[in-house]
Amino acid sequence: GESVGLHLPTLSVQEGDNSIINCAYSNSASDYFIWYKQESGKGPQFIIDIRSNMDKRQGQRVTVLLNKTVKHLSLQIAATQPGDSAVYFCAENNQAGTALIFGKGTTLSVSS
């Protein structure tokens, strides 16, 4: 079946540290992946995406890495700030390409 999962449900870091959030996916045919950030009481907010023909993509303070060999996705946040505290979800497109399949999420807590 299709499933997307995360390695750790929670991650606690100090302000200024770099954060790495990991995600494993099972559908080797997936060709599109997204990271979303969800703050309490809000909807998911797009962070960064990557297509399967890429290994790495960088945004502002964020980098997504894709390892298709082991079906692993990671989100790196540089100089983590208290405002980065939220639940982070990885998602992949389903086999039909009609929906996103979400993992359970990693809660990132940033302390000052």
Added chain:
Amino acid sequence: NAGVMQNPRHLVRRRGQEARLRCSPMKGHSHVYWYRQLPEEGLKFMVYLQKENIIDESGMPKERFSAEFPKEGPSILRIQQVVRGDSAAYFCASSPRTTMNTEAFFGQGTRLTVV
């Protein structure tokens, strides 16, 4: 440019009543997706619609749930005869085309509580 608008933000229904959740996609977006999120869990896909068409409803419960996206007006997710297990946050997303290779923008959700 307004984002995806969902209303109401909070909805309380008694068991057996009907719940109607509305979603207006971003301007220029013709693809709408509904997801459900239980507490402490990720989002689960329910249905994907284009104007006047249901494209993929593989995530919809077989009974009591229906969705539409009419030619004019918002998309509606309808839950008949609600039960306590329907309590969840329901999110709508829209995109200008299928999510195969483009991001979907989410609304703030409707939090349904069944009492």
